[in-house]
Amino acid sequence: MSTYLYLNRYKGDLIMHRYILKRIGISLITIWLLITITFFLIHIIPGEPFSNEKKLPPQVLDNLNKYYGLDKPLTIQYLRYLGNIAKGDLGYSLIYKGRTVNDIISQAFPYSAQLGIQSLIVGIALGLTLGIMAALHRNKILDYSIMIIAVLGISIPNFIIGGLLQYFLGVKYKLFPVAQWKGFIYTILPTIALGTRILATQVRMIRTSTLDVLSQDYINAAKAKGINRMGIIFRHILPNSILPIITTLGPLTATILTGTFVVENIFAIPGLGRYFVQGVQDLDYPVVMGTTLFYGIFLVGLNFLVDILYFFIDPRINANSITGDSL
Amino acid sequence: MKDLTKESFEPLKNKDIYQDTNSLPLFYRQNLAKKFKKNKLAILSLIILSIIIILVILGPFFVPFNYYEQDYQNTNLPPGDKGHIFGTDSLGRDIFSRLWIGGRVSLFIAIIVTLLSMIIGIIYGSVAGYYGGRVDNIMMRIVDILLAIPGLLINIMLLVVLKPGITTIIIAFGITGWLNMARIVRGQVLQVKEQEYVLAARILGADNKRIILKHIIPNIIGPIIVEMTLIIPSAIFGEAFLSYIGLGVRPPMASWGTLASEGIKAMRFYPFQLIIPGVVISLTILSFNLLGDGLRDILDPRLER
Numbered sequence: 001m002s003t004y005l006y007l008n009r010y011k012g013d014l015i016m017h018r019y020i021l022k023r024i025g026i027s028l029i030t031i032w033l034l035i036t037i038t039f040f041l042i043h044i045i046p047g048e049p050f051s052n053e054k055k056l057p058p059q060v061l062d063n064l065n066k067y068y069g070l071d072k073p074l075t076i077q078y079l080r081y082l083g084n085i086a087k088g089d090l091g092y093s094l095i096y097k098g099r100t101v102n103d104i105i106s107q108a109f110p111y112s113a114q115l116g117i118q119s120l121i122v123g124i125a126l127g128l129t130l131g132i133m134a135a136l137h138r139n140k141i142l143d144y145s146i147m148i149i150a151v152l153g154i155s156i157p158n159f160i161i162g163g164l165l166q167y168f169l170g171v172k173y174k175l176f177p178v179a180q181w182k183g184f185i186y187t188i189l190p191t192i193a194l195g196t197r198i199l200a201t202q203v204r205m206i207r208t209s210t211l212d213v214l215s216q217d218y219i220n221a222a223k224a225k226g227i228n229r230m231g232i233i234f235r236h237i238l239p240n241s242i243l244p245i246i247t248t249l250g251p252l253t254a255t256i257l258t259g260t261f262v263v264e265n266i267f268a269i270p271g272l273g274r275y276f277v278q279g280v281q282d283l284d285y286p287v288v289m290g291t292t293l294f295y296g297i298f299l300v301g302l303n304f305l306v307d308i309l310y311f312f313i314d315p316r317i318n319a320n321s322i323t324g325d326s327l
Numbered sequence: 328m329k330d331l332t333k334e335s336f337e338p339l340k341n342k343d344i345y346q347d348t349n350s351l352p353l354f355y356r357q358n359l360a361k362k363f364k365k366n367k368l369a370i371l372s373l374i375i376l377s378i379i380i381i382l383v384i385l386g387p388f389f390v391p392f393n394y395y396e397q398d399y400q401n402t403n404l405p406p407g408d409k410g411h412i413f414g415t416d417s418l419g420r421d422i423f424s425r426l427w428i429g430g431r432v433s434l435f436i437a438i439i440v441t442l443l444s445m446i447i448g449i450i451y452g453s454v455a456g457y458y459g460g461r462v463d464n465i466m467m468r469i470v471d472i473l474l475a476i477p478g479l480l481i482n483i484m485l486l487v488v489l490k491p492g493i494t495t496i497i498i499a500f501g502i503t504g505w506l507n508m509a510r511i512v513r514g515q516v517l518q519v520k521e522q523e524y525v526l527a528a529r530i531l532g533a534d535n536k537r538i539i540l541k542h543i544i545p546n547i548i549g550p551i552i553v554e555m556t557l558i559i560p561s562a563i564f565g566e567a568f569l570s571y572i573g574l575g576v577r578p579p580m581a582s583w584g585t586l587a588s589e590g591i592k593a594m595r596f597y598p599f600q601l602i603i604p605g606v607v608i609s610l611t612i613l614s615f616n617l618l619g620d621g622l623r624d625i626l627d628p629r630l631e632r
Contacts, residue, residue: 026468030475037481041488151620155613157564159571160605163591167598254477261572266591277572280487288487292480299477 020308027304034296038289039081043074090290095282101290104275109294111181112264112271116256118191123198124245130199131206132233132241135214146203153200158259162193162266179268190267194259198252205248206241213240246310250303257295362625369621372614379611383434386427393424406599413603416589420579426604429581433608436496436582437562441555443501448508449551453539455509456516467513470506478503479565486574493576496569500562511554515547522546549626556619560612567608583608 072080084091090101134146169189170178177186213219214237222232260273268274272291279287363369387393397418406414406422413422455466482499489495519525520543528542544551563583569575570584571591578585583604590601 026472026475030472033472034476037476038484041484044488151613151616152609155560155616156605156609157567157587157612159568159591160587160601160609163587163594163601164605167594167601171595254479257477258479258568262568265572280483281573283487285487288484292484296476296480300475303475 016311019311023304023307027300030300031297034300035082035085035293036078038293039078042285042289085293090293091286093279093284093287095279095284095287101286104287105272105291105294108270108272108275111269112257112260112273115187115190115194115260115263115269115271116253118187119195119198119259120252120256122191123195124202126195127199127202128206128238128241128245131203132210132237134203134207135210136233138211143207147207150200150203153196153203156196157262158193158197159262159266161196162190162263165189165193166266179266181267181269181271186267190263190269193263193266194256197255197259201248201252201255202245205244209244210237210241213237216240243310243313246306246313249306250299253302254299257299359625363621366621366624368617369625372617372621375610375614376618379430379607379614380434383427383430386430387424390421390424393421405597406603414597414599416593416600422586422600422603425581425586426583426607429583429586429604430607430611432493432576432580432582433563433566433584434611436493436500436566437559439497440500440504440562441558443497444504444508444558445551445555447501447505448554449512449544451505452509452512452514453516453543456513457520457535457539457543459517463513467510470509473503474506474510478506479568482565482569483572483574486569491574491577496566496575500565504558504562508551508554508558511550512547515550516543519543519546549622553619553623553626556615556622560615560619563608563612563615583611 088102090105093099093101093104096104130146130149134143137143166178166189169175176189180186219232219236222236227235257273260271261277262273263269264271264273265277272294275287276291278284279291397420413426416422416425451466451470455463481503485499485502486495489498516539525538525542528538533541566575566582567584567587570582571588573588575584575588576582586604587601587608590604593600
């Protein structure tokens with residue numbers, strides 16, 4: 001018996017190691033693909049990099065091209081690009097003279113991160129509460145009203161929510177500052193604008209997963225033991241309903257990222273999303289590509305962590321369920 | 328008894344034996360219609376969508392203004408003033424006609440993207456699911472890797488590099504839009520291909536193409552339709568987002584996204600310029616979402632309890 005258990009565990013470990021290796025492999029391929037796509041997209045752009053500058057003597061142009069390695073064949077340039085990214089060097093901005101893309105990211109990302117984390121916390125906390133409430137009052141008025149809020153939250157684009165919040169709460173009733181980022185009170189409207197969508201997607205998912213939990217035998221067992229309602233909710237329903245949130249953390253972060261592109265612009269927040277959109281409008285290719293790579297690698301890394309984390313957190317996911325095509 | 332030779336077990340060669348058996352049985356269709364009529368939210372969203380689509384098609388003909396003519400004497404008129412039902416924008420253009428012309432662009436992009444994603448997704452997913460094994464493994468790994476790259480980032484990069492415009496937006500969304508569809512179709516095909524009627528068709532001599540087109544796809548059409556009604560709103564949403572960050576259609580052409588982003592600029596003094604397109608965009612996305620939910624309830628038998 002014990003040998004069997006040991007063997008089983010050993011087999012599980014082996015499968016888990018293989019799973020992690022496989023995941024690392026897929027993540028690396030994804031990142032490489034992303035880098036390659038960005039590189040070749042930059043080189044699709046018609047025209048020479050310095051053709052926009054005022055007429056340069058051919059010698060200067062040659063020197064410039066030499067300096068940036070543009071006289072080398074494409075394959076050499078590609079390998080250099082890979083090498084630079086491996087070193088974490090994303091190049092120079094074309095618009096902000098003398099600033100590196102790394103510099104811009106390290107300065108602007110903290111604002112975006114704060115905004116993102118705040119709206120993630122608000123969205124998940126409210127989404128969890130409303131989702132569980134909806135499930136507990138299934139097919140009653142409360143459930144329907146919560147689901148209406150959820151479907152509205154999914155359907156209204158965040159730049160419209162942001163614009164309306166800014167107009168009504170900022171301009172008209174002057175409850176909150178209209179824009180800028182100079183303290184906690186300034187963060188409230190952007191957080192709501194960004195958090196609504198998170199809340200809405202969470203509510204639907206939490207409701208479904210809670211309904212699933214409610215039909216499990218252990219809930220009946222807990223009721224039969226005489227545990228009161230709050231006890232059941234906090235001890236038995238909540239921990240099990242939280243699990244699926246972890247799997248959606250990747251897509252959720254992607255939603256937040258694209259949300260910051262919009263919300264930071266509306267509220268004039270000096271975050272990375274604003275630089276990105278500015279870069280798009282100014283055709284500042286290094287900034288756009290650098291930010292895309294940064295966010296892409298960030299998301300791929302996050303997805304990898306989530307996959308591994310889920311494996312450790314949920315004991316029901318055993319080796320068998322991940323070796324199949326659920327991978 | 329007739330002698331059974333090896334040839335008896337070969338699939339029949341003559342395809343004429345075959346009759347068209349792929350239309351859904353009558354009682355099933357009636358049942359669907361009955362269920363749909365019970366779903367009031369889905370009916371309501373269908374009505375709202377029809378109204379919006381009629382206005383998008385016919386709306387611009389109702390007013391004596393066109394969507395591009397600028398009138399500097401009459402800028403930022405409030406709704407209802409001087410015959411402009413929804414007022415005018417900062418260049419004096421009629422918002423009512425811009426709204427429906429913009430709707431044409433937005434809905435056109437959404438519909439083409441959806442059809443494109445559907446066609447690619449169905450072909451890719453059914454080939455992967457039907458042939459299975461190594462083909463399936465390789466094809467789905469490719470989808471997994473493409474799905475891991477955030478689609479919107481790819482769209483933005485493509486639009487930055489290529490010339491912005493309706494075609495580019497459609498290409499950009501088409502490149503990423505089919506991935507989920509392919510996954511769904513593949514999962515469904517894996518289930519359906521083991522059914523007896525597929526075996527029966529094969530014994531009757533149907534080739535792979537015929538089995539996929541006539542037997543498998545009609546049986547998995549439910550999840551495909553549901554996924555389609557969910558791609559449409561996300562395409563409208565995505566187009567609005569891209570227009571907002573300056574990668575949408577070029578002026579004087581309008582789309583719902585460009586109208587909303589112009590509205591945000593003018594919002595401080597003329598909030599109606601944001602509210603009007605905002606309400607129409609949200610209502611459209613909302614209706615498609617509700618319709619999709621309703622169809623899912625009706626078409627997905629696993630949800631029945």
